[in-house]
Amino acid sequence: MQTINVNGESLSVDVASDTPLLWVLRDYLDMTGTKFGCGQGLCGACTVHLDGKAVRSCQTSMEMVAGRAVTTIEGLGKDTLHAVQAAWIAEDVPQCGYCQPGQIMSASAMLAEQKSPTDADIDKAMNGNICRCGTYNRIRKAIHRAAKDLREGVST
Amino acid sequence: MNVQKGISNHGRRRFLQGSAALTAGLLLELSPGGRVALASAGTDAATVFTPNAWVEVTPDNVVRLVVHKFDSGTGVKNALGLIVAEELDADWSTVEIITPDNPLADAYKHPLWGMHATGGSTSVALEWANLRKAGATARAMLVNAAAKQWDVDAASCHTESGKVIHEASGRSASYGELAAAAAALPVPEDVPLKDVNDFSLIGKQHNSYRVKDKVTGQAQYAIDIKLPGMLTAVVVHSPVLNAPVKSFNEDEMKALPGIHDVFVIDIPEDVTHFRSGKGRVRPQNGAIQPGIAIVADNYWSAQKARKKLKVEWGDSEFSDLDSDDVIQSFLERVDDEGRKSKTAGNAKDTFEHSAHVVEATYSMPYKAHVQLEPISMIAWVKPDEVEYWGGAQVPTRCAQAAETITGISRDKVKIHITEAGGSFGNREGFHWMLEVTYISKRVNRPVKLLYSREDDIQQLYYHSASVHKARAALTPKGDMAAFSLRAVVPSIKEPDDPGFLENMPVDPSCTEAMRDDFYYDIDGLDLAWVRQEPGVPIWWWRAVSYVPNVFAIESLVDEAAISAGQDPYQYRRALLKNRPEHLAVLDRAAEMAAWPTDGQADNRALGIATYEGYKSYIAVVADVTVKDNAVTINHITCAVDCGLVIDPSSAHHQIYGGIVWGISTALHDEITLRQGKVEQSNFHDYPVPRMADVPPIDVEFMPPSDRQPGGVGELSNPIVAPAIGNAIYAAIGQRLRSTPFRMT
Numbered sequence: 001m002q003t004i005n006v007n008g009e010s011l012s013v014d015v016a017s018d019t020p021l022l023w024v025l026r027d028y029l030d031m032t033g034t035k036f037g038c039g040q041g042l043c044g045a046c047t048v049h050l051d052g053k054a055v056r057s058c059q060t061s062m063e064m065v066a067g068r069a070v071t072t073i074e075g076l077g078k079d080t081l082h083a084v085q086a087a088w089i090a091e092d093v094p095q096c097g098y099c100q101p102g103q104i105m106s107a108s109a110m111l112a113e114q115k116s117p118t119d120a121d122i123d124k125a126m127n128g129n130i131c132r133c134g135t136y137n138r139i140r141k142a143i144h145r146a147a148k149d150l151r152e153g154v155s156t
Numbered sequence: 157m158n159v160q161k162g163i164s165n166h167g168r169r170r171f172l173q174g175s176a177a178l179t180a181g182l183l184l185e186l187s188p189g190g191r192v193a194l195a196s197a198g199t200d201a202a203t204v205f206t207p208n209a210w211v212e213v214t215p216d217n218v219v220r221l222v223v224h225k226f227d228s229g230t231g232v233k234n235a236l237g238l239i240v241a242e243e244l245d246a247d248w249s250t251v252e253i254i255t256p257d258n259p260l261a262d263a264y265k266h267p268l269w270g271m272h273a274t275g276g277s278t279s280v281a282l283e284w285a286n287l288r289k290a291g292a293t294a295r296a297m298l299v300n301a302a303a304k305q306w307d308v309d310a311a312s313c314h315t316e317s318g319k320v321i322h323e324a325s326g327r328s329a330s331y332g333e334l335a336a337a338a339a340a341l342p343v344p345e346d347v348p349l350k351d352v353n354d355f356s357l358i359g360k361q362h363n364s365y366r367v368k369d370k371v372t373g374q375a376q377y378a379i380d381i382k383l384p385g386m387l388t389a390v391v392v393h394s395p396v397l398n399a400p401v402k403s404f405n406e407d408e409m410k411a412l413p414g415i416h417d418v419f420v421i422d423i424p425e426d427v428t429h430f431r432s433g434k435g436r437v438r439p440q441n442g443a444i445q446p447g448i449a450i451v452a453d454n455y456w457s458a459q460k461a462r463k464k465l466k467v468e469w470g471d472s473e474f475s476d477l478d479s480d481d482v483i484q485s486f487l488e489r490v491d492d493e494g495r496k497s498k499t500a501g502n503a504k505d506t507f508e509h510s511a512h513v514v515e516a517t518y519s520m521p522y523k524a525h526v527q528l529e530p531i532s533m534i535a536w537v538k539p540d541e542v543e544y545w546g547g548a549q550v551p552t553r554c555a556q557a558a559e560t561i562t563g564i565s566r567d568k569v570k571i572h573i574t575e576a577g578g579s580f581g582n583r584e585g586f587h588w589m590l591e592v593t594y595i596s597k598r599v600n601r602p603v604k605l606l607y608s609r610e611d612d613i614q615q616l617y618y619h620s621a622s623v624h625k626a627r628a629a630l631t632p633k634g635d636m637a638a639f640s641l642r643a644v645v646p647s648i649k650e651p652d653d654p655g656f657l658e659n660m661p662v663d664p665s666c667t668e669a670m671r672d673d674f675y676y677d678i679d680g681l682d683l684a685w686v687r688q689e690p691g692v693p694i695w696w697w698r699a700v701s702y703v704p705n706v707f708a709i710e711s712l713v714d715e716a717a718i719s720a721g722q723d724p725y726q727y728r729r730a731l732l733k734n735r736p737e738h739l740a741v742l743d744r745a746a747e748m749a750a751w752p753t754d755g756q757a758d759n760r761a762l763g764i765a766t767y768e769g770y771k772s773y774i775a776v777v778a779d780v781t782v783k784d785n786a787v788t789i790n791h792i793t794c795a796v797d798c799g800l801v802i803d804p805s806s807a808h809h810q811i812y813g814g815i816v817w818g819i820s821t822a823l824h825d826e827i828t829l830r831q832g833k834v835e836q837s838n839f840h841d842y843p844v845p846r847m848a849d850v851p852p853i854d855v856e857f858m859p860p861s862d863r864q865p866g867g868v869g870e871l872s873n874p875i876v877a878p879a880i881g882n883a884i885y886a887a888i889g890q891r892l893r894s895t896p897f898r899m900t
Contacts, residue, residue: 039610095364134812
């Protein structure tokens with residue numbers, strides 16, 4: 001049995017130690033908001049926060065999460081939306097929506113560090129997240145919007 | 157008008173996105189984690205108002221609108237829902253959009269294709285009239301119910317946001333309050349529709365349906381669904397197309413942790429034709445790929461076990477197949493007469509007598525879909541019914557798979573259609589349906605079949621490779637007197653509908669823009685499809701044959717213009733002079749991009765391209781820099797006329813997203829096969845555009861017209877590669893005729 005801290009809760013899971021965090025979340029903890037897109041850390045759909053930093057959960061082992069805090073899309077905002085989520089809604093960002101949890105996790109991790117990201121900063125932070133529907137312009141716009149809301153303390 | 161009683165009686169099965177689902181009288185709760193559990197009993201069917209297959213109003217004032225078309229991110233849920241809601245005068249903020257209880261009901265058949273399917277950018281255009289009538293009919297009956305109750309003239313009542321109001325007496329009633337009374341009324345045959353100028357929902361800005369679910373991780377895709385007792389399977393196919401299994405380490409595999417069973421997939425060689433009454437056929441091009449099913453407790457266990465699989469594969473007729481040879485085989489046919497898709501005037505004669513012929517050959521490789529959610533499907537084969545959960549873009553395929561594998565007839569097939577993480581044509585496919593049905597039947601449990609990204613790229617279907625030869629005969633003044641095109645591609649329709657070509661020898665799926673839909677007025681035309689069948693599995697893909705056809709047409713028209721010493725934009729203006737709506741779109745794009753009138757700078761230039769498709773018009777200008785053997789797209793400008801725009805945000809999404817898709821085709825998309833093996837496997841060797849790759853893209857819709865809505869989902873991607881190719885030529889004088897564009 002291992003203990004894993006997810007969204008502020010200590011949870012017990014009984015999994016083989018080489019099970020990637022992605023599948024622990026999806027199949028053992030029934031948290032399917034984190035998505036599978038490639039299994040090789042190439043598409044970003046599986047992005048979660050580990051101690052606040054964006055990581056690809058398909059490349060993250062149970063050993064790596066031991067004693068650290070995992071945040072998933074489910075924990076980012078549920079009753080109250082995170083500024084990024086609110087901005088995503090305001091800009092009507094999603095098409096199919098499948099990549100968006102990963103996009104949001106990458107964006108929110110960046111905004112925790114960078115209060116006024118430039119377009120180049122956004123390119124860099126978000127380049128690991130593929131959107132095959134092509135919502136990049138709206139993602140960019142929503143990030144700028146969320147950054148502004150966070151700077152100005154606008155509540156969601 | 158038939159009342160769809162099938163919706164409201166017996167069983168009350170319904171799959172509600174993210175809330176509750178009913179099966180055989182039991183209410184199943186779909187929790188955010190995807191588990192389907194049992195909850196408490198349902199509603200009284202008799203008082204629910206269901207005048208047709210699209211509208212449901214419950215006594216507690218829940219208004220549900222059925223969208224029977226598949227939404228894979230195309231926005232069809234919003235678009236079709238808005239059409240019904242508009243005529244119904246529903247309160248859009250509280251309406252629930254649901255998928256049908258029975259996706260195979262007659263009412264939901266595609267009006268042109270005679271099967272149950274979503275695709276071809278046809279949903280809005282072809283359902284427009286029908287859905288308006290459905291909403292208007294329900295509204296009329298609710299008004300009649302109120303008028304009867306209040307003993308007033310129906311004409312003195314009006315509706316607004318889910319209520320019937322009698323202004324004179326100040327009375328009002330919600331649709332819910334009137335549901336039972338309306339349900340008892342006869343369904344009128346003819347009802348008036350709103351004037352388009354009175355629309356309050358259509359054409360206005362809306363969020364996409366349940367956008368909050370998509371940003372909070374609550375939206376449920378096929379890959380997320382779990383059923384009690386469900387197993388997860390993967391299928392290992394041969395790296396070489398169609399090679400059978402000779403032997404594998406069965407005992408070792410079965411003993412691995414979490415593994416339930418491992419066996420060779422044995423799909424029948426011939427399958428039930430999807431059109432009833434047409435018997436069984438042997439499909440071509442990949443509907444049956446041999447393989448080994450690994451059935452496990454969960455995906456990770458299956459994938460871990462997969463690494464221990466030792467298979468001896470047999471021979472395949474594709475062991476020598478090389479995609480370069482495929483292109484070569486197409487090249488050898490470019491001068492064939494072909495099967496004519498459009499002829500006009502005496503093109504042959506014109507070519508013979510023209511002193512100025514411009515001709516060129518263009519090619520495109522195989523391309524993958526790589527929608528972000530890999531293919532998955534759940535099947536549960538029971539003794540006398542089969543149930544499916546997943547992104548069933550073509551519900552008919554579920555029926556077909558069930559009949560083929562189990563013999564259970566299509567009226568015993570239940571389908572729950574989920575959200576889907578993109579499709580672009582991939583989810584119209586078939587062989588995973590056969591596979592998951594087979595596996596579930598074999599293990600006697602619900603089974604989720606999940607394709608890994610590698611499987612999704614290597615083991616499915618592709619957009620066909622193509623070679624096109626285009627020729628233009630110019631007059632001494634440089635005008636285009638005749639145009640000839642040969643599209644050398646395999647039949648796309650035949651694998652989908654075996655026997656189709658017996659009735660229609662010219663495959664319409666290969667000749668888009670090459671039939672009466674050819675969009676330039678030229679006296680002499682000789683457009684033909686040359687059928688060449690390499691055997692590589694191919695299928696539908698975003699914009700299908702518009703992609704290579706428009707690439708060839710728009711590239712050659714550009715080459716002709718330049719050869720005639722004319723400006724490519726002005727040259728096209730002349731060809732569109734009798735098509736004012738199309739011309740207006742071309743002009744607008746040129747205006748937006750500030751098309752230069754006095755030449756272009758070195759290394760940086762604009763290219764223009766335009767076409768008509770899906771009853772819509774589009775023009776794109778690409779601003780490109782070519783330096784140090786690299787192409788940089790600085791800007792894309794786009795003007796669109798798609799008739800009435802239902803949902804502006806969604807329409808913009810489709811055009812913009814299609815342009816990104818088109819950039820991918822121009823610069824990246826390439827599947828290659830060597831010795832029968834697909835070389836690419838994941839996003840490292842099949843790259844797609846990322847945030848940093850996308851230039852500023854301006855999209856403008858022409859001012860609202862009352863022209864019926866045209867398609868937008870596939871409208872923009874075909875026009876991007878030719879616009880970029882034309883810009884590259886203008887920038888450095890080099891004409892690229894093969895995608896993906898590579899500077900040498």
